Amino acid sequence: MANPVQIILNPENYEEGRAAGGGGEHKDFFAYRDQDFVLHRDMLIHQLDAASKTLSVQPTGAVGFAKVVLRPKAWAKIHRPMIALLSPDRVPVVGGADLGEMIIEVKPASLRQVAAEMEKAEDGTRTKINSQTFKEVPNPSRRRSEVGAIESIELYGPTDRRNFSVNEAVSWLSNPLTGSGYQVELFKNIPPRSDWDSLDTANRQMIESFLRGFTALGFGVSVERLVDVRANQPTLSVRVIHDTAGAVLLIFDSQSGERRRPLAPFNSEIKLHVELLTFLDNHPLVRRISLPGIVLQSGQVSTNRRARPKNLSCPTHDSHRSYPKLGVIDGGISNALSDWVIDRWEVLDDADIDHKHGTFIGGLVVAGGALNGKEICPEQDGTELVDVAVFPATSTGAFATYYPGGLPEFFDEMSSAVADANARHGVRIFNMSLNITQPAAPEAYSQYAARLDRIAEDNDVIVFVSAGNTKPQDMRAEWAQDPTTALAGLALAQNDKLQIPAESARNVSVGALNPPDQDKNIAYAPARYSCRGPGLRAGVKPDLAHIGGSGTPDSILGSGLFSILPDGNITDGCGTSYAAPLVAKIAAALDHAIEGHVSRETLIGLLIHGAEIPEILQVKELSPVARHLVGFGMPPSASRILESDDHSITLVFASRIKKGQQINFRFPWPASLVRSGGNCRGRARLTLVSTPPLDPNFGAEFVRVNIDAMLQQEKEDGGWAGRLESLYVPPKRNMAATEAERIEHDLKWGPTKVYGKTFPRGVGSSSNWRLSVEYLERAGVKIPDEGVPFTAILTISDPKRDAPVFNEMRQNLQALGVTIADIRTAARITPRV
Known part of the structure; x- marks a missing residue:
């Protein structure tokens, strides 16, 4: 018999206060390698000093951006060096590049402050006795832990901004299908001139030097702000043109919108492109220069x-x-x-x-x-x-x-x-x-x-x-x-x-x-x-x-x-x-x-x-x-998607997870799949699709809130054990996954996740289960006030195709007060499907 997918109509009944996270202890990345730590710390301080001196004499103003590369074991939120060293009030994080790469806004004074904090990190490994194992374990200060988490710090440079040659660019842009303009992403929006008095001296100098640089080129350049390309990431289209008027700048909000006149002809003279790209490569306001695509x-x-x-x-x-x-x-x-x-x-x-x-x-x-x-x-x-x-x-x-x-x-x-x-x-x-x-x-x-x-x-x-x-x-x-x-x-x-x-x-x-x-x-x-x-x-x-x-x-x-x-x-x-x-x-x-x-x-x-x-x-x-x-x-x-047989049931849980909340939907495992002593057999598949906030400024880390779902079975001590595995975990992983592995293989931070497991011999000793949905924010990020919408879909089935799973589960859920209905008609009685 074909049975329809069931949707939970009262998801709000299963919202609970979010369990406080432990946060974890500070990790010593150089435990018992004290000489290596000192050398590493001194290297970072030298990098900071060199960057500070460069910014101090920079003709575009004493403000810039630096790339902080973290060692892979420090990618997790709890290890990121954003409290003792790279605090937001000192060096705000403005974006990211590849995984584990943070981009920070810096000035000479702020870099000196970071270096001073690094110098306070202790040279030697501190230890304590673990209260449970009674063994000696590392116990570093936060400063030593954060210093060890950083692989390197260097000013954002030309190789970070561009990955194509001048000849490749001119050849590509000569095709009119491209629009013939370089796509230039900026770290900051350029405010209207009337607001420049609100900027500090360094930022005003950076913006003035950027605009002045186009005029100083002395040849025809069209600079136009692209409307609504990406939220919070200002992007310009910069074209080298045949125009004796020099630079034409259309970059402010009031100047954006409908094109006022036809584009001037593209100028393919190599020398002019070399001059333009040299200017853009070396200006601190520029984040990335890319070539446009062709559809x-x-x-x-x-x-x-x-x-x-x-x-x-x-x-x-x-x-x-x-x-x-x-x-x-x-x-x-x-x-x-x-x-x-x-x-x-x-x-x-x-x-x-x-x-x-x-x-x-x-x-x-x-x-x-x-x-x-x-x-x-x-x-x-x-x-x-x-x-x-x-x-x-x-x-x-x-x-x-x-x-x-x-x-x-x-x-x-x-x-x-x-x-x-x-x-x-x-x-x-x-x-x-x-x-x-x-x-x-x-x-x-x-x-x-x-x-x-x-x-x-x-x-x-x-x-x-x-x-x-x-x-x-x-x-x-x-x-x-x-x-x-x-x-x-x-x-x-x-x-x-x-x-x-x-x-x-x-x-x-x-x-x-x-x-x-x-x-x-x-x-x-x-x-x-x-x-x-x-x-x-x-x-x-x-x-x-x-x-x-x-x-x-x-x-x-x-x-x-x-x-x-x-x-x-x-x-x-x-x-x-x-x-x-x-x-x-x-x-x-x-x-x-x-x-x-x-x-x-x-x-x-x-x-x-x-x-x-x-x-x-x-x-x-x-x-x-x-x-x-x-x-x-x-x-x-x-x-086939909307129907199942008598030996399985599919439940849809469509809701929003909000600040301070987690979802815990408790239910009993189908009785026909429960053996003596609470041992549960069967098969489960769980799919989660969410719409978390995105920020393209952070590169590979552009997903800013992670929504995760777990199918858990109650343990004898009252705790809960997760019973499913990501369908993409590499085989034979015998140790706890690092943050890098969880991102690469377990789809952590991915908007879509799928988990599954078959229990042919049964698992655990309790028929009490729950579907749990929770969230994790990136360091320095808060979940939106309106929450993050998500849908979790859970199928429980009997691989032997014998047990009456659908009827048992439906009756059990109704007895518990769960309001469920055929998803095909549920919109009559629920606002979210």
Whole structure:
């Protein structure tokens, strides 16, 4: 019997005061190595002294920024040197770079103060007797502990700001599709001139010297503030132009907005770019200089019409029925699907429209089942489409005509279109099979991913993004049946990293799998062209995977994934472009099947909770790399996600965790799975999706609040023992995980987490269990007053498929006063699903 997913309707009943954290004792990183400590401390003091002297004579003012590199064992919050040494009132932390790298604002006096505190750290190892073990253990002062936590301190320099050559830059910017402007991120916003009197002398000198530096170059430079690129991270577009007027500065809020005049022609003279980059490389206000991206479609449509099937009877839109809704952000959908297109965002001239890519995507979500069968497209055919045609044909070179400022203007147009589709038609699921020709970096949250996340948050929508395709010459060898051979193929691969903006933290990125029934590849193995993660170090990317067509054409079926051409004829194609809409269609079907408003966290959580890693990747040797290829796996149909059999139950807990709170939801284990003495058998899977605050200034540490969930069993002493494991913990880890390992493998700080465990022989001695949700803030961060929204999804099942788990759990919960209901109709009686 099919039983619906159950949602907890009274989550507020399980909010409790947050348990106070112990904080831990100070750690001596140089215990019993006193000579090494003294040398290390003296080295740090020398670095501080050198930086102080440099700032004192700096012509841009006596203020700058320094990079503090922590040793990996000091990455945890309790070990960070932010109390005795790097206190916020002395050297405020303004951002981060890679994991364990802090960026602080410094002045000569503050650096001398830090050095003075370091000098007070004791030379020798202090000890005490542990009251429980009666053994001697290190007992350092906070100063010694914090000195030991720091690997190095150095001023932020040119190599931190730029990683490309001048020649590479000029060659790239000469393409008008880029907008031709350097993207220059600043450590601080530049206030209006009327507010400069409120700045201290050093900061005023830094800003004045920055603006004066453009004028002093003596050639044409256009400097424009990019609007709303990333919250709290001011970014400028800086172009070298043919203009005798010199520097044109449009950087203040009052000057931002609609472009007043056409862009001046780009000047590619190498000497001028050398002068500009030298100035930017060495100015303390500049955080990063990067090259803009170019947006491309991530799929190829074959014109080979010999593939099967040969005929298609496109489903007919019934005006008396309701259907899932999906927005397609692309180059346009042809009239072959006009019966299903309920609205169009029309900004492109007919001459600049190429319907091929967008129509293939539209055909998959409208008629994918008829063309490919339920194994590939399990959802019922028929989807209402909003055609968000914002990407002009690449063949006409018109991108620069519509978006002369490059990608920021493209995202502006997309934002307006998404808001319109959401307001007019209630569309909350969008597909964007477009990627930017830059690989995602593990230590940086790109401005394009951040902008896409803002669009999702502002409109309460989810955008499904393709992971990106490799270039043809960079495709990996076809996946091998033998795991060792498959790993060797991955090791040899190059230029196959996840493409921006697929590292998005608020949306879902999708990789591609091979289709079944092909003669030249393994079904459901990673497609050879599909870009792989990791993206950012906080989380899993891509999130999910689906059939994207084969990168090695079959002799009969071609790529093995079929849709339609703009004229309605059937064709085959491959690309992550076509895997993404298959997952988006499942999300749209979920949103349609559940009454009322469904939170973004719940929709994403249901997809991920139901996903499965393809069998070919489930072998032990491949477990460390599987998530970088397929994320959490391939999701099933919406109906399978929303229903379970009699031998399992799925509970959804959708709420917010607020300051000073934790969630503890207590319940008894299903009686049929409890053995004598309280020993509990069964299987449990727990998925957590949250929307924590983000700050791109902190690089790889941009997620500022960690939400975690645990399934715990009561112990004999009244305490609680966690019973699940992250599905991505490396095998045979025999010691406690370091902070670095928890970030890398256990998804600490990741917005999405999945845990699971099977207990075939039973575990523990109590039938009392609880689902616990708690939070952890970064050092110096406070959880928002409105809290952090999250959805936790828990499935308890009997692997033997014998026990009546659903009925037992439901009856037990109702007897305890838990209000539960079918998730599909719960919106009638609860404000948050």
